Amino acid sequence: MTGRIVALVVLSLALTALSVLVGPPLDGAQGDFILWQLRVPRMLVGALVGGTLGLVGASFQTLFANPLASESTVGTTAGATLGALAALALELPGGFPVLFLCSCVGAALASLSVTLVAGSGRASMGDVLLAGITVTVATGALSVGLQYLSDSRALVAAARWSLGQLPQVGYDGVLILAPLVIPCWLVLLALGRALQTFAFGEELAESRGVHVPGLRRLVLGAGSLAVAACVAWCGPIAFVGLIVPHIVRRSVGPAQRRVLPLSLAAGSAFLVLCDALARSLSPGRELPVGVVTAALGAPGLVLLLFRARRSVPA
Amino acid sequence: MTSLLLRDVSVLARDGPLLAHANLEVQRGELVALLGPNGAGKTTLLRAALGLVPLGGGEVRVSGTALEALSQRKRAAELAWLPQQSAPSEPLPAREAVVAARYRFHETAAKSRHEAERALERVGLARFADAPLTTLSGGERQRVAIAGLLAQEARFLLLDEPANHLDPAQQAETYALLGSLVAEGVGMLCVTHDVNLLGHVVRSPRVVGLADGTLRFDLDYRADALPERLSELFGVRMLPLSVGAGRVIVPAPRGLEGEAR
Numbered sequence: 001m002t003g004r005i006v007a008l009v010v011l012s013l014a015l016t017a018l019s020v021l022v023g024p025p026l027d028g029a030q031g032d033f034i035l036w037q038l039r040v041p042r043m044l045v046g047a048l049v050g051g052t053l054g055l056v057g058a059s060f061q062t063l064f065a066n067p068l069a070s071e072s073t074v075g076t077t078a079g080a081t082l083g084a085l086a087a088l089a090l091e092l093p094g095g096f097p098v099l100f101l102c103s104c105v106g107a108a109l110a111s112l113s114v115t116l117v118a119g120s121g122r123a124s125m126g127d128v129l130l131a132g133i134t135v136t137v138a139t140g141a142l143s144v145g146l147q148y149l150s151d152s153r154a155l156v157a158a159a160r161w162s163l164g165q166l167p168q169v170g171y172d173g174v175l176i177l178a179p180l181v182i183p184c185w186l187v188l189l190a191l192g193r194a195l196q197t198f199a200f201g202e203e204l205a206e207s208r209g210v211h212v213p214g215l216r217r218l219v220l221g222a223g224s225l226a227v228a229a230c231v232a233w234c235g236p237i238a239f240v241g242l243i244v245p246h247i248v249r250r251s252v253g254p255a256q257r258r259v260l261p262l263s264l265a266a267g268s269a270f271l272v273l274c275d276a277l278a279r280s281l282s283p284g285r286e287l288p289v290g291v292v293t294a295a296l297g298a299p300g301l302v303l304l305l306f307r308a309r310r311s312v313p314a
Numbered sequence: 315m316t317s318l319l320l321r322d323v324s325v326l327a328r329d330g331p332l333l334a335h336a337n338l339e340v341q342r343g344e345l346v347a348l349l350g351p352n353g354a355g356k357t358t359l360l361r362a363a364l365g366l367v368p369l370g371g372g373e374v375r376v377s378g379t380a381l382e383a384l385s386q387r388k389r390a391a392e393l394a395w396l397p398q399q400s401a402p403s404e405p406l407p408a409r410e411a412v413v414a415a416r417y418r419f420h421e422t423a424a425k426s427r428h429e430a431e432r433a434l435e436r437v438g439l440a441r442f443a444d445a446p447l448t449t450l451s452g453g454e455r456q457r458v459a460i461a462g463l464l465a466q467e468a469r470f471l472l473l474d475e476p477a478n479h480l481d482p483a484q485q486a487e488t489y490a491l492l493g494s495l496v497a498e499g500v501g502m503l504c505v506t507h508d509v510n511l512l513g514h515v516v517r518s519p520r521v522v523g524l525a526d527g528t529l530r531f532d533l534d535y536r537a538d539a540l541p542e543r544l545s546e547l548f549g550v551r552m553l554p555l556s557v558g559a560g561r562v563i564v565p566a567p568r569g570l571e572g573e574a575r
Contacts, residue, residue: 193417194417196410196413196414196417197417199402199404199411200400200402200411200414203361203366203395203397204395205417206364206366206386207364207366207390207393208394208414208418208466209386209389209418211385212386249404253405253406253446254404254405255406255410257423
């Protein structure tokens with residue numbers, strides 16, 4: 001078991017690091033520039049975003065006791081997307097900081113409404129999930145409305161952003177994202193022990209000393225903030241939070257003290273690799289990374305579910 | 315000061331009370347068996363005692379303090395719960411399942427694991443520590459759950475049909491274990507359908523009858539009136555039978571209801 005964990009961590013780190021070598025060969029001063037100013041910072045942003053999505057997905061799945069829960073099912077992604085789309089469609093001035101702020105506000109509002117349901121007395125996790133889905137549908141409708149109202153130039157910008165893409169140049173993304181998402185990681189990792197008690201239902205967790213409404217608020221709060229930051233920077237990126245924790249659980253079992261840190265590591269590697277593919281698959285014209293994660297994630301998930309169905313004894 | 319006390323506790327549902335004006339006290343070192351027909355409110359009473367359902371009236375006190383005044387962790391130091399068994403959702407190793415019951419302790423992971431292994435040893439499952447729950451039999455899973463109860467080290471245990479899913483030998487073993495816990499000073503409130511299993515493990519358990527959300531009687535296990543009251547409670551003739559120096563109470567088979575004792 002320890003061997004598998006070590007192997008998975010080493011594999012994740014190696015793949016993350018090696019991804020910078022994917023693509024055309026790097027020669028001379030230009031190669032140095034491409035490596036250090038383009039690929040390395042982009043790899044770091046990918047690792048931050050992918051790690052966030054993997055870790056938040058794993059935490060949400062445990063919190064909701066639902067294998068399909070992830071930051072996209074509880075409204076966080078949809079809220080962040082709506083906020084950012086509003087900024088793009090209304091052509092708010094101010095560039096990224098404003099986009100980022102709008103996205104955070106959107107994610108916060110969506111998550112807040114879900115968190116309020118979650119924190120209110122004895123809402124079941126099913127209720128919370130339903131609230132998340134409702135918020136997702138509602139914000140989706142608002143997003144479409146916004147796009148309908150905006151002019152064609154803004155529409156193109158919004159459409160591009162909503163495909164999900166790791167931005168190109170420099171260390172700005174690393175410097176902006178790291179201080180936002182890493183504290184959230186630490187909070188979520190520290191909650192692993194409390195989340196583990198959820199394996200046998202919330203009431204048993206409560207009887208074992210877990211303050212359930214408080215735990216819900218913390219997990220949803222930290223998860224939402226981290227996801228909002230990532231969505232603002234890269235657009236919504238599908239499937240990472242859904243499929244990475246499933247792969248991790250399948251390799252090392254469901255114990256939270258393994259699943260949470262390994263989902264973080266594997267999420268980083270998955271997104272960085274997808275991004276390496278996205279920028280090198282068609283030379284001279286890169287695919288949005290969201291397309292690659294979805295293209296790999298969707299069949300991967302179906303395969304996992306199919307195998308899970310078959311391995312369940314009748 | 316060393317008791318679990320339910321004072322005039324009611325639990326309300328939309329169409330009437332699930333539990334009405336229940337008064338019950340369990341001392342440390344005492345076993346109280348809670349019997350009643352299905353749907354009588356036995357599980358509701360346990361959940362009310364644990365603070366898991368809002369009370370429609372009355373109060374719960376543990377060791378002299380109102381339950382509401384205790385933090386979740388402090389409650390877990392007083393009360394541990396064995397719910398009715400449900401199928402495990404994921405292949406969690408038995409050790410991890412027991413470790414989760416030690417949440418209330420601020421301790422290292424190594425210490426948690428050590429205590430979990432001790433608890434598994436006590437229920438005779440030491441060699442299954444690494445086994446995923448999904449590969450264990452119903453009886454083994456129930457013993458893992460009981461190991462969790464031990465690992466939580468609470469003063470009072472609230473058990474919901476702990477012998478469910480167990481074969482007769484395992485039932486006897488489980489109750490012997492519960493009996494030794496009571497002898498060590500744990501207070502126990504135990505929902506069961508089989509009153510006989512209790513009498514052999516603790517010197518004088520109390521038997522409490524619950525029907526339609528109302529407590530009907532509270533008797534010593536050896537009271538002469540017990541078979542009669544159980545008959546009323548379940549609506550089935552319950553017969554006392556002498557076995558050696560003791561007595562068991564069994565439902566009369568159909569067709570034999572009219573036979574003399």
